[in-house]
Amino acid sequence: MIGAFILFFTIGAGAAGIGYLVYYNAQENKAREAKRREEETQFRALLLHELGKKQRTSFRLSEFSAKCEVPDEIARRVAEDIYASYYRKLIADGTIAPEEQKRITLLTQALEIDPEQVRRIEQHARKQAYSQAVDGVLADGRVTDEEARSLESLRRGLGISSHDANLWTGEVSRSSYLATFRRIVRDGVVTSEERAELLRCKKALALSDEQADSIIRAEALALYRETFAMVVQDGVITEEEEKTLTWLQDWASLSDRDLAEYHARSKVVKKLAAYREGKLPVVKTRTMLEGGETCHWEGSCAFGYETRTQYHEVTGKLIVTNRNIYFSSPSKSFSFKPSRILDIGRYSGGLEIKANARLGSGHYRVTDAEELEAILAGVVRKHKYLLSESYSSAMARHISDEVKREVWDRDGGRCVKCGKDDYLEFDHIIPHSRGGASTVGNVQLLCRRCNLLKSDRI
Numbered sequence: 001m002i003g004a005f006i007l008f009f010t011i012g013a014g015a016a017g018i019g020y021l022v023y024y025n026a027q028e029n030k031a032r033e034a035k036r037r038e039e040e041t042q043f044r045a046l047l048l049h050e051l052g053k054k055q056r057t058s059f060r061l062s063e064f065s066a067k068c069e070v071p072d073e074i075a076r077r078v079a080e081d082i083y084a085s086y087y088r089k090l091i092a093d094g095t096i097a098p099e100e101q102k103r104i105t106l107l108t109q110a111l112e113i114d115p116e117q118v119r120r121i122e123q124h125a126r127k128q129a130y131s132q133a134v135d136g137v138l139a140d141g142r143v144t145d146e147e148a149r150s151l152e153s154l155r156r157g158l159g160i161s162s163h164d165a166n167l168w169t170g171e172v173s174r175s176s177y178l179a180t181f182r183r184i185v186r187d188g189v190v191t192s193e194e195r196a197e198l199l200r201c202k203k204a205l206a207l208s209d210e211q212a213d214s215i216i217r218a219e220a221l222a223l224y225r226e227t228f229a230m231v232v233q234d235g236v237i238t239e240e241e242e243k244t245l246t247w248l249q250d251w252a253s254l255s256d257r258d259l260a261e262y263h264a265r266s267k268v269v270k271k272l273a274a275y276r277e278g279k280l281p282v283v284k285t286r287t288m289l290e291g292g293e294t295c296h297w298e299g300s301c302a303f304g305y306e307t308r309t310q311y312h313e314v315t316g317k318l319i320v321t322n323r324n325i326y327f328s329s330p331s332k333s334f335s336f337k338p339s340r341i342l343d344i345g346r347y348s349g350g351l352e353i354k355a356n357a358r359l360g361s362g363h364y365r366v367t368d369a370e371e372l373e374a375i376l377a378g379v380v381r382k383h384k385y386l387l388s389e390s391y392s393s394a395m396a397r398h399i400s401d402e403v404k405r406e407v408w409d410r411d412g413g414r415c416v417k418c419g420k421d422d423y424l425e426f427d428h429i430i431p432h433s434r435g436g437a438s439t440v441g442n443v444q445l446l447c448r449r450c451n452l453l454k455s456d457r458i
């Protein structure tokens with residue numbers, strides 16, 4: 001027992017001793033460091049004073065430091081430091097005049113800084129000056145003509161190669177070029193002004209064509225997905241938007257196979273847009289129609305309607321012609337004129353029609369609600385000579401560019417349900433027909449799959 005106690009005591013005392021030694025060493029180091037710094041400060045003042053005297057080409061650092069009894073190592077460090085700050089000041093105006101070049105050569109000789117070290121110091125100063133200038137230009141996310149020119153002349157003035165410029169500001173250049181490209185492309189229309197801006201940005205950042213292309217290519221699919229979702233959201237792909245998508249595909253060297261899903265979808269969107277405009281398909285039907293009546297849509301449909309006490313749903317067949325809308329089922333059949341339709345609201349899986357007819361108002365669940373909505377909109381448009389834009393489903397399609405952008409960024413370009421980034425659509429959380437607005441708060445990103453699976457009833 002006593003033995004154990006002694007052992008413990010010994011270890012304890014030993015540890016305290018080591019602790020004291022560590023403490024002592026730290027104090028000593030601190031003192032040494034302070035002394036060295038003081039020596040440096042003193043020598044710096046002496047050296048600056050000496051250099052400030054009228055130019056003497058015979059001045060040599062080694063002689064001077066010997067006279068001052070300052071260790072070589074300190075003398076060298078101080079000299080390099082003085083040279084670095086001198087050089088920084090000299091290049092602050094963006095050029096090195098021949099006269100200045102002569103002076104710095106004399107100075108490096110006097111300070112006996114070896115050429116390799118001179119090169120390193122100068123390179124570091126140039127890098128700092130250039131990086132600062134680039135940061136300043138990119139601070140607002142846009143590169144003006146003037147800024148592009150000033151960066152170019154800075155590179156020329158300081159003799160900075162594109163290679164060095166890229167090395168120093170590569171990361172920031174890369175991301176800001178990509179950001180510029182994204183901003184320009186995402187609304188689906190690339191104006192000639194925007195093309196000029198892109199070019200200016202590329203030039204300002206000293207990016208070669210090859211580099212700029214590879215930056216875009218690495219992000220190509222993501223850019224295409226984003227642009228596509230933005231463009232397609234309103235249900236119309238304009239010629240201008242189509243051009244932008246093609247341009248993006250070419251620029252980014254995306255293959256048709258990469259984009260198969262998008263091309264197929266684009267075809268559907270264009271087809272539906274044509275329907276809505278009144279260019280309707282003719283569908284063969286076995287149902288007897290009146291003379292001059294053309295069938296535009298036929299398919300199975302579950303019709304849901306509310307009575308005072310209950311919600312009923314009956315399954316049957318729906319036919320849309322240029323003159324009538326027919327629903328027939330074993331228990332309930334009716335027809336009404338397209339001109340009776342007051343509003344069409346679409347939710348995934350079905351339509352909600354409001355009509356000023358005795359029968360017809362209710363929910364129509366079909367497999368392709370999107371297509372039925374487009375056809376009905378086209379038929380109604382022909383009947384009423386009205387723009388179908390006044391319908392809920394059409395209104396719901398309208399989301400402003402700002403809202404789209406904000407939603408895209410907020411949701412990080414991913415489906416909020418499953419996190420996929422494959423084929424994204426802007427979805428109204430509460431449908432327009434049920435009072436949901438096209439605001440950032442009511443719009444979210446969903447992949448097509450999740451959007452289709454979204455429950456029909458809210």
Ligand SMILES: [Zn+2]
Pocket residue numbers: 415416417418419420446447448449450451
């Ligand atoms: Zn999803």
